[in-house]
Amino acid sequence: MNAQHMTPVAAALALLGLAVSGSAFAAGEPCAMCHAGIAQGHGNAAHKAVACTTCHTGTEAHLKDMKKHPTVSMDPALCGTCHQAQYKSAFTISEHLPRVSKKLDGGPAPDPFFDRALGGHGFTKEHAVPRAHAFMAIDQFIVDRAFGGRFEPKDGWLYSTMEGGKSYKVWDVLKDNYPDNNTHKAHKPGTAAAANGVCWSCKSTDIMLDWAYMGDKVEGAKFFRGSNPVDVVRNVQHGLNCNFCHDPHNVKPRVVRDALIDAMTRDGKFNVYKDFAARQTKLDVQSAGVRGFERKVAYLERADSRLMCAQCHVEYVCNPGMNVKTGEKVGFNSRLTNLFPWVNADQIEAYYDEVGFRDFKHNVTGATLIKMQHPDAETFFGSKHDKAGADCATCHMPKVTENGKTYTLHWNASPVNYVKETCLTCHKDKTEKQMVASIEVMKAHFDGKVREAESRMNDMFNAFEHAINAGVDDAVLAKARKLHESAHVNWEYWTAANGAYFHNHDMAVRSLAKSAKAAQDATALLRKAIAEKNGKKTAAK
Numbered sequence: 001m002n003a004q005h006m007t008p009v010a011a012a013l014a015l016l017g018l019a020v021s022g023s024a025f026a027a028g029e030p031c032a033m034c035h036a037g038i039a040q041g042h043g044n045a046a047h048k049a050v051a052c053t054t055c056h057t058g059t060e061a062h063l064k065d066m067k068k069h070p071t072v073s074m075d076p077a078l079c080g081t082c083h084q085a086q087y088k089s090a091f092t093i094s095e096h097l098p099r100v101s102k103k104l105d106g107g108p109a110p111d112p113f114f115d116r117a118l119g120g121h122g123f124t125k126e127h128a129v130p131r132a133h134a135f136m137a138i139d140q141f142i143v144d145r146a147f148g149g150r151f152e153p154k155d156g157w158l159y160s161t162m163e164g165g166k167s168y169k170v171w172d173v174l175k176d177n178y179p180d181n182n183t184h185k186a187h188k189p190g191t192a193a194a195a196n197g198v199c200w201s202c203k204s205t206d207i208m209l210d211w212a213y214m215g216d217k218v219e220g221a222k223f224f225r226g227s228n229p230v231d232v233v234r235n236v237q238h239g240l241n242c243n244f245c246h247d248p249h250n251v252k253p254r255v256v257r258d259a260l261i262d263a264m265t266r267d268g269k270f271n272v273y274k275d276f277a278a279r280q281t282k283l284d285v286q287s288a289g290v291r292g293f294e295r296k297v298a299y300l301e302r303a304d305s306r307l308m309c310a311q312c313h314v315e316y317v318c319n320p321g322m323n324v325k326t327g328e329k330v331g332f333n334s335r336l337t338n339l340f341p342w343v344n345a346d347q348i349e350a351y352y353d354e355v356g357f358r359d360f361k362h363n364v365t366g367a368t369l370i371k372m373q374h375p376d377a378e379t380f381f382g383s384k385h386d387k388a389g390a391d392c393a394t395c396h397m398p399k400v401t402e403n404g405k406t407y408t409l410h411w412n413a414s415p416v417n418y419v420k421e422t423c424l425t426c427h428k429d430k431t432e433k434q435m436v437a438s439i440e441v442m443k444a445h446f447d448g449k450v451r452e453a454e455s456r457m458n459d460m461f462n463a464f465e466h467a468i469n470a471g472v473d474d475a476v477l478a479k480a481r482k483l484h485e486s487a488h489v490n491w492e493y494w495t496a497a498n499g500a501y502f503h504n505h506d507m508a509v510r511s512l513a514k515s516a517k518a519a520q521d522a523t524a525l526l527r528k529a530i531a532e533k534n535g536k537k538t539a540a541k
């Protein structure tokens, strides 16, 4: 068949190196013998007419020798050959530019305060505001804190002009400055090498089949939590693959991120979804994997986007640290290095105290602190809009109609881009302008509270410096450090979270007030101890 005689879908598949083989294996018969579960799920669902060989090549060799694996395509463009509207919209880009630092004036975490508060942590090297999903893998590989300047765009800063509407392959865009080695270190001044093997699982499913449940080190799995991150990401091409949220065989809504499945199924005191989410969706957790070790897939009773997005938009631990309960280092042999705490701001201190994990020690105060990621889902559960019946998709993935066809817009951006299709479906008495104003005003009020907590923490850091210079007793410093822990996590939570001013303003204000109060208490305690110390010195003279 030459390209001229192909249907548009067949031509697109041919470009990807795949064949539409008509009826051959359409029902998956020769495959069903050994892959019964998959073939059955496939045969009973919307994809029954999509041949196994549409997505898997090399099946002839496999049928002769099953050790010769067929290919498994994780490329979103493959799904896009038939689901153009969803594909194109998923990789649409917003106006947000790359590498806009959170530390800029007016940013969520401006300097000089941010560097002072993060005291030497790798995030001080580069901490950028999020942008479109199309760039998630690319942006993570080049951020100054991740791979020490190893990876760079082939086109230099011109990469900032990349257009959306399609899924980029990372290695078409980036180059490796040190292709002859995999040494994971800071190659350039002002950078850090803080990435690790777990990072990939929040960006891409490309190496999902090479990874055992929770990233445990098991026989046959190519990668594990402690793998060299350079080796890992050299195998990653795509960000936000469609199969994070859709099963390619039975097309059921699902989640695949292991730490979320763990958080939803483990025993324990804390489960922010079960305890606070306004609606509950049942999970059907299944074992998957044909490479001799287990991974897990959790099918959702309904397409609950609050869980789909929670595969990435959550607070997590993905790095080594310390256990303050035992005083021991926590290394990649521990599952604590692939952990979703799955708690909200009200619970976070109690949670980390119970688990004992901390990320780093502050370089001035000596307090052991958490480096927060982005607890977006946790913050949303139990909020006014959660109770009003909105899932993440209600505001970020509206149903839209184009050329008479209705579909789910997969462009996850600020709802400001589609207020009519989101906010106004409920707030029928308002205009778009009014809705945008309500978002802006919530942000402005919230920003004031963040800056207030920062100001109190600045006083606290000054007091720590004076107290340490004055030789204040360690018992006092220890008390102040505990208060610093509280001030820190109740502040940093909100600089790390996205859209929190809107998602749960009440919780933000409550937690930020806690931060300011803890910092003030620490300052008062330290100043008193300094005064006493100075008083004694004066008396002795």
Ligand code: HEC
Pocket: 025, 030, 031, 032, 033, 034, 035, 052, 053, 056, 059, 062, 063, 066, 067, 069, 070, 071, 072, 209, 290, 291, 292
């Ligand atoms: C005779 C049994 C048998 C048949 C028939 C069979 N497979 Fe397999 N398949 C296996 C086994 C066993 C494995 C795992 C091999 C291993 O790694 O040990 C496997 C692995 C796979 C994988 C996984 C590849 C990976 O990278 O992990 C895919 C995809 C696959 N088969 C697709 C198919 C398709 C499509 C068909 C039909 C054209 C098919 N299989 C027919 C037994 C079979």
Ligand code: HEC
Pocket: 009, 046, 047, 049, 050, 054, 078, 079, 080, 081, 082, 083, 242, 243, 246, 247, 248, 251
């Ligand atoms: C060769 C064409 C083709 C390819 C490739 C393809 N699909 Fe489909 N898909 C279909 C058809 C046909 C349907 C059923 C009709 C419909 O809903 O459009 C469907 C249905 C679906 C549905 C269910 C829609 C619903 O209404 O519930 C989802 C989800 C889906 N596909 C996801 C995917 C994903 C993810 C991929 C890539 C792994 C993919 N598809 C690849 C053709 C394809």
Ligand code: HEC
Pocket: 076, 079, 080, 083, 086, 087, 090, 240, 241, 242, 243, 244, 245, 246, 303, 304, 305, 308, 309, 393, 397, 406, 407, 408, 409, 410
């Ligand atoms: C973060 C999760 C997520 C990812 C990733 C994702 N989708 Fe979806 N998808 C959804 C949600 C949510 C819906 C709406 C489901 C509903 O309303 O029942 C949906 C619906 C669909 C449907 C059903 C038809 C429609 O438009 O409502 C298709 C087909 C589909 N997605 C294809 C894709 C393709 C192709 C990709 C990759 C380019 C993809 N999806 C990536 C969450 C996701």
Ligand code: HEC
Pocket: 027, 028, 031, 032, 035, 038, 039, 042, 043, 047, 050, 051, 052, 053, 054, 055, 056, 072, 073, 074, 209, 243, 247, 248, 249, 288, 289, 290, 291
């Ligand atoms: C629309 C694309 C698509 C079609 C059609 C498709 N697959 Fe797959 N298959 C995938 C993807 C993507 C994966 C990766 C695993 C996942 O996403 O769960 C996969 C994984 C597999 C695996 C490995 C499962 C594991 O857990 O390691 C087997 C076996 C397999 N497919 C067999 C089949 C058979 C048999 C058929 C036809 C009955 C088929 N596939 C049809 C896309 C497809």
Ligand code: HEC
Pocket: 093, 094, 095, 096, 129, 130, 131, 132, 133, 135, 136, 137, 139, 140, 202, 203, 204, 240, 244, 305, 308, 309, 310, 311, 312, 313, 392, 393, 396, 397, 412, 413, 414
């Ligand atoms: C596989 C991980 C992953 C999943 C799943 C995911 N996101 Fe994201 N999201 C990211 C990352 C990473 C970024 C930042 C990308 C960058 O800056 O390059 C991001 C950025 C965003 C942005 C900012 C976009 C912009 O234009 O500024 C929004 C909004 C967003 N996500 C919402 C969602 C929603 C809603 C869902 C669920 C429907 C979701 N995301 C699912 C990882 C994910």
Ligand code: HEC
Pocket: 130, 305, 306, 309, 310, 313, 376, 377, 378, 380, 385, 386, 390, 391, 392, 393, 394, 395, 396, 413, 414, 415, 416, 439, 443, 498, 499, 500, 502, 503
């Ligand atoms: C009721 C509507 C609504 C719901 C539901 C909702 N969001 Fe948002 N989200 C917003 C608004 C409004 C903003 C702020 C946008 C702005 O300032 O431009 C936002 C911002 C964000 C951002 C930051 C975007 C950026 O560019 O900085 C992310 C990421 C995000 N939301 C993810 C989620 C996730 C994940 C969920 C579900 C757990 C969710 N949202 C639920 C309305 C909503």
Ligand code: HEC
Pocket: 384, 385, 388, 389, 390, 394, 395, 415, 419, 422, 423, 424, 425, 426, 427, 435, 436, 438, 439, 505
């Ligand atoms: C699913 C329906 C629904 C959607 C979609 C929705 N809202 Fe609401 N919204 C509500 C309801 C109901 C309340 C009142 C909740 C309450 O007071 O407990 C509310 C309250 C609010 C409030 C007051 C919140 C507060 O803390 O005082 C603002 C502001 C608001 N919405 C703005 C928006 C914006 C902006 C969007 C779009 C990004 C949006 N809403 C989308 C239903 C919705």
